[in-house]
Amino acid sequence: MATRDTGTEQLIKDTAKRVFFAEGRLHATTQDIADAAGVNRTLVNYYFRSKDSLIKQVYEDGMNDLSARLMQVMETDRPFKEKIEDFIDVFMADSMEYPYQETFLITEMNTRGNIYHKDNMSEKVEMFSRQIQAEMDAGRLEKMNPIHFSINMFSMLIYPLIMKPMYKQFYNLDEDQFNKLMLERKEMTCNMLFKM
Incomplete structure (x- = not known):
């Protein structure tokens, strides 16, 4: 069983928080968040499955x-x-x-x-x-x-x-x-x- 990289997961969540809370980009896409985090969008989907799931965690x-x-x-x-x-x-x-x-x-x-x-x-x-x-x-x-x-x-x-x-x-x-x-x-x- 593969081990999750919690550092990358946290980076994505922290980046989403910055994008939504600090920059006010409430309509940012998963691609916007991936780009801001410097990761591939596939990783956002891997850790959070969907934008809704990521938003729920950030919320x-x-x-x-x-x-x-x-x-x-x-x-x-x-x-x-x-x-x-x-x-x-x-x-x-x-x-x-x-x-x-x-x-x-x-x-x-x-x-x-x-x-x-x-x-x-x-x-x-x-x-x-x-x-x-x-x-x-x-x-x-x-x-x-x-x-x-x-x-x-x-x-x-x-x-x-x-x-x-x-x-x-x-x-x-x-x-x-x-x-x-x-x-x-x-x-x-x-x-x-x-x-x-």
Whole structure:
């Protein structure tokens, strides 16, 4: 029985992740991915059988990465505001490296339905909502449905990245100027979330 070259398999998956998440080429073909990885397209088909199978693997990895970021903020014992600031730092760093990850994940959810199920995710989200509610009850956050706090936080972080090509064109920004703007968003986002 032949041994699989997991290094090549991982190279293909990492390349697909870069093509989809970093470059935003959501319609890239298996040939595009093979070319970017420097391998023959036959190897992509050997390891993943089809583009759909490769996309599913990249999707699951992306959702696992997103879940890990969420767990980082939900499970730490730090004060809530510091926890959110740390989360924004991690999220912004990841999003600057992979600005189209969320676009890819949402596109796949809309195309295939919710094909990702993390067993204990709902209880973690519920725990985070209770923490938000406790901050509101203590008067450290404006009172609202805790879901709105989460939606506001993610909207302020994700929307500018999704709109990046348009903002760069509208405001005549190069990559460095846009990245500088995104780095300025941490303090702005915290100020908006914690205004009282």
